[in-house]
Amino acid sequence: MCEIGGGMNFKRREFLRIVIDAIDGKTESIVVAHKDRLCRFAFDLVETLVNRSGCQIIVANQSKNAPQQELVEDMLAIIHCFSCRIYGSRHYAKEKVKAKRKYC
Incomplete structure (x- = not known):
């Protein structure tokens, strides 16, 4: 899946689809290259929401x-x-x- 848009925009069509599918239990895992590619801010909030339904977010390139x-x-x-x-x-x-x- 590819989406062009800012990581600060929480109204992106594909972002919303991914999060809603995860909350509804339709997705087991979300894989992103960097955590700020999913969302620039509130990553922890998004992660907590999707984790409650059993979905996990996998970040390929964890920067320390x-x-x-x-x-x-x-x-x-x-x-x-x-x-x-x-x-x-x-x-x-x-x-x-x-x-x-x-x-x-």
């Missing part, structure tokens, strides 16, 4: 980063996510102005 390194990576991910939103909203605003000029 220091807590400070993980915090830095999380902060950079947040900054990147919100900066992309800002730049995306600027582009959308410019497109609205162009469209308005075209029809006025």
